[in-house]
Amino acid sequence: MDGKLIIPGILGLLGLVLAGPFLAGPAKFVLRLALCVLVGAVLLLAANFVLAHFGLHIAINPFTLLAAGVLQVPGVFLLAVLNYFFS
Numbered sequence: 001m002d003g004k005l006i007i008p009g010i011l012g013l014l015g016l017v018l019a020g021p022f023l024a025g026p027a028k029f030v031l032r033l034a035l036c037v038l039v040g041a042v043l044l045l046a047a048n049f050v051l052a053h054f055g056l057h058i059a060i061n062p063f064t065l066l067a068a069g070v071l072q073v074p075g076v077f078l079l080a081v082l083n084y085f086f087s
Helices: 003-054 062-086
Strands: none
Touching: 003 062
């Protein structure tokens, strides 16, 4: 290994160790948001399956996914009510 790469390599690893705690917070937020979107997608698919018998359909887009994911069942209920009155 070339001796010129040892010091930059050590400094790079030190930078990662020092920056790790600052990157952990946003990473946790993004993972939590992704989990909410996944739960929202499952809830919306289940709601669309049930609401299809009544002639209603909730569109699946980023706004509805976030609303259903963050608010869970009350969010899906809210989206169904809004869809009923505004469609």
